[in-house]
Amino acid sequence: MTPRTVLEALVHSPLGYLRTVWPLRALGFLLSGGVFATAAYIGVGGLFAAPVGTWASVLCAVAVVVFAAALAGPLERRRLALVDRGDGGYGGYGGDGGPDERSDRVGPKDRRERRGPRHGPLAVGYGAVSVLAVGWMDLAVVLVSLGIPGFLLLAPLQPSASSWQAVAGPVAGALLLPVSAYPIGAWAGVRATVTRAVLFPKDHELREVVRSRARLVDAFETERRRIERDLHDGAQQRLVALTVRLGLAALDLPPGSAAAQEVAAAHALAKEALTELRELIRGIHPQVLTERGVPAAVRDIAGRCPVPVRLDIDLAGRLPAAVEQTAYFVTAEALTNVARHSGADHCRVTARCRDGVLRLDIEDNGSGNADPARGTGLVGLADRIATADGRMLLSSPPGGPTLLRAEIPCGRPSAS
Numbered sequence: 001m002t003p004r005t006v007l008e009a010l011v012h013s014p015l016g017y018l019r020t021v022w023p024l025r026a027l028g029f030l031l032s033g034g035v036f037a038t039a040a041y042i043g044v045g046g047l048f049a050a051p052v053g054t055w056a057s058v059l060c061a062v063a064v065v066v067f068a069a070a071l072a073g074p075l076e077r078r079r080l081a082l083v084d085r086g087d088g089g090y091g092g093y094g095g096d097g098g099p100d101e102r103s104d105r106v107g108p109k110d111r112r113e114r115r116g117p118r119h120g121p122l123a124v125g126y127g128a129v130s131v132l133a134v135g136w137m138d139l140a141v142v143l144v145s146l147g148i149p150g151f152l153l154l155a156p157l158q159p160s161a162s163s164w165q166a167v168a169g170p171v172a173g174a175l176l177l178p179v180s181a182y183p184i185g186a187w188a189g190v191r192a193t194v195t196r197a198v199l200f201p202k203d204h205e206l207r208e209v210v211r212s213r214a215r216l217v218d219a220f221e222t223e224r225r226r227i228e229r230d231l232h233d234g235a236q237q238r239l240v241a242l243t244v245r246l247g248l249a250a251l252d253l254p255p256g257s258a259a260a261q262e263v264a265a266a267h268a269l270a271k272e273a274l275t276e277l278r279e280l281i282r283g284i285h286p287q288v289l290t291e292r293g294v295p296a297a298v299r300d301i302a303g304r305c306p307v308p309v310r311l312d313i314d315l316a317g318r319l320p321a322a323v324e325q326t327a328y329f330v331t332a333e334a335l336t337n338v339a340r341h342s343g344a345d346h347c348r349v350t351a352r353c354r355d356g357v358l359r360l361d362i363e364d365n366g367s368g369n370a371d372p373a374r375g376t377g378l379v380g381l382a383d384r385i386a387t388a389d390g391r392m393l394l395s396s397p398p399g400g401p402t403l404l405r406a407e408i409p410c411g412r413p414s415a416s
Contacts, residue, residue: 003020004085005083005189007192009022009185010186014182017185018181022083023185026083026184027142029079029083030138030139031142033075033139034136034142037134037135037139038135076195077195077199080199083189084193126198126199134191141187145180145184146177148180150173152169152173153169153170231277236277239277243267246266250263289325293315293318293319293324294324295313297328298351301332305339306339307347308345309347309348312348315351315352315358319358320410323388323408326384329384330362330384331360335347337370337377338362341370342366342368342370342400342402344366345365346365347365348361349362357409358408360405363401364400364402365400366400366401367398367400368402369397369398371396378404381404385406385408390408392404392406393407
């Protein structure tokens with residue numbers, strides 16, 4: 001699973017943490033708070049230095065502090081997106097953790113629960129504490145963490161430095177510079193945790209809602225697999241035996257007789273029922289998905305779609321079972337929508353797994369104007385993807401084309 005907070009990145013892979021963007025995010029998080037607090041203090045200091053009356057200076061300084069405290073609350077919520085992407089929601093606290101390469105065409109169409117940030121006196125009070133005290137601590141952590149290796153790196157430039165200090169200083173500074181990313185990341189993670197607890201009081205409850213919904217989906221999948229197995233091993237085998245017996249019975253009857261015609265009609269109905277049952281079993285949980293994974297299962301769906309489908313699937317190895325199931329049913333429902341509602345004459349399915357996220361695109365050249373409120377299954381798709389901790393994005397302007405994108409966290413693909 002891709003880390004969603006700087007603390008998760010630190011704990012998940014301490015050595016790999018340095019190769020990610022999280023250290024820079026943590027640095028930006030702390031610097032933004034420190035710079036804002038410094039600007040507020042400079043403004044207050046400038047007022048006292050100005051040639052105005054004492055009471056006027058005091059009143060203006062208080063006004064500056066109050067204004068800065070009021071701005072600090074929204075700033076804290078925006079800053080939080082740098083080091084805490086939230087529960088996998090769409091945009092987290094103020095951003096989705098990174099730009100979408102097609103953000104000009106894709107807009108979020110989701111029904112995930114949104115966190116309601118806390119406003120009012122508590123948020124203003126937290127902003128005041130951030131401006132008056134915590135912002136300085138953010139800046140102090142950055143200065144100490146980067147100042148020590150920076151001082152050593154600049155040792156050759158100091159007039160009093162000896163020859164061994166001029167050599168050993170930069171070496172020690174270069175070794176300590178990566179280490180400085182850890183206290184910066186740890187402090188940024190602690191600050192983000194406190195900010196989330198104060199400004200997003202419903203966060204814990206929403207996490208429990210997401211977890212309980214995931215457990216319900218897992219239970220539903222287990223029950224569906226059981227039904228599929230019972231139908232395959234029970235009802236389908238009996239229908240096969242009935243079809244064979246009716247076929248044998250037809251051979252023993254005189255051709256053209258009334259009994260032969262009735263048996264032939266029953267034989268045809270049994271074969272139709274067997275075909276429908278096989279389609280039902282395939283829809284419940286396709287065997288090809290279990291045995292061969294997403295690429296083969298998607299090819300099976302595309303082969304049965306009345307609209308020509310171009311496939312571009314590049315997945316290295318198998319994905320987790322829950323991810324494969326979600327990808328399969330999203331593709332099946334999306335292609336069903338294309339065939340029934342889009343008026344398209346061709347479509348394309350693209351699947352890539354990059355940085356622990358499966359990106360599944362279904363694009364068609366139909367009439368567009370897809371709307372979840374019109375009952376085309378898009379609401380169910382969004383919910384299905386949300387239970388896998390993913391997000392759905394939809395671009396469908398009038399006249400088309402329509403692009404449906406599912407982004408599902410999947411970790412690293414497993415060996416097939």
